[in-house]
Amino acid sequence: MNKLNISVLGLTLSAATAATYSTSFDSFSSGNVSGQDNWVAQTQWQADGSGNISNSNGAFVRAHNTSVLGTTAIGETSTFVTTFALTAFTAPSNDIASFEQGILQQGLSHQQGSAAFAYGIASGLFYNPSNGNLVLRSNQGTFVSGTNSTTVGLASGLGLSAWEMTSIYTKTAAGTYSVQTSLDNTGDANPAFTISYTASVSADLDTDSDGGGLIGGIQALPSSGGSGGVATPPFGSTTISSYSFDVTAVPEPSSALLLSFAGLGLLSRRSR
Secondary structure (H helix, E strand, O other): OOEEEEEEOOEEEEEEOOEEEEEOOOOOOOEEOOOOOOEEEOOOEEEOOOOOEEEOOOOOEEEEEEEEEEOOOOOOEEEEEEEEEEOOEOOOOOOOOHHHOEEEEEEEEOOOOOOOOOEEEEEEEEEEOOOOEEEEEEOOOOOOOEOOEEEEEEHHHOOOOEEEEEEEEEEEEOOEEEEEEEEEEOOOOOOOEEEEEEEEOOHHHHOOOOOOOEEEEEEEOOOOOOOOOOOOOOEOOEEEEEEEEEEEOOOOHHHHHHHHHHHHHHHHHHHO
16 A cells, blocks of 8 residues: 655545546557457447547456555545546437446446446446436436436437546445446536435345455446347447446544644644
8 A cells, every 4th residue: 555654734644545547548559458458348449549448249357456445444435536428429229228328437346357347336427218318326226306317308409418537435345335426418507417325235245245345337238239239229339438437445543543643733733
């Protein structure tokens, strides 16, 4: 773990620092994302050689980067920021399965070495075939009105739109995370859509069962048919221009105690 030494009132403190991965994909060669810059991805994720990656033919496609690993420590926070754009809207076919409704999701998984990993926790932008809306929601259940779901608008009016999505996952107890996700249309001045909720996760995500830490990843609706894909999805593809994943570790008990003492010392000085 990276350390940062802080000298306060003559004390040298050792505090845990954040581990971060970020990329604009500028250094990526055209072709499959998997194998580039520590990415593990299904072959449907392709780099265009101009700083973008997109999902192409196939089923629900997934990718994750193994540069940054979290743990399952209570208090640890994982933050994602993804910028992406949608292509023109096309009236979709009616064969979209529930697991294929996600336009773009980001979240935490425990399956580090698999391009077909499953999320333990995620949230993102979904297409609702029952009313044609795009919805920002968690994937911890069905569409529910309230804090874990909010309507973004009709998909038919959101073609060629660009977005920034931020998701913050903080472990608050065994098997429990607090989640806040925001989605901002970068093409208008309107405030971002936001959902906040508490998620219960599987034991696999909670116990480091594979001997390693948690990884962050993305997944998206397919652009067309392929194996198990949607015949005609609402958007031709999802193109991602930047991605970051930041893990803020829990301060070690000794560091937290020293920092609290240092803070009391500063308050004492100010009161003199």
